[in-house]
Amino acid sequence: MKEQDRPVDRGPVRGEFVRTECRERLRLDLPGHDDFRGIDHLVCRLGDDFVAGLVLYTGTETLAFGEKKRAVPVSALWELGH
8 A cells, every 4th residue: 555545644533525526428437547546545545434435427327336436427416306
């Protein structure tokens, strides 16, 4: 594990973190694209304080990419209130 990937010792202060990123693609499994790279970095740095990582994309399905990572259609933002 690289030094920058080790969990951060924040002393007695703890919190819960969620990260959201956006992609302008219909698919997230394209070669050469690591759509969860930033989220994976936070998972390594924050450990148990990391709650969830969401990638908003232009597809139509909600997809799981592990225990705490999801790809969610950006259209879901407008459907939440209905």
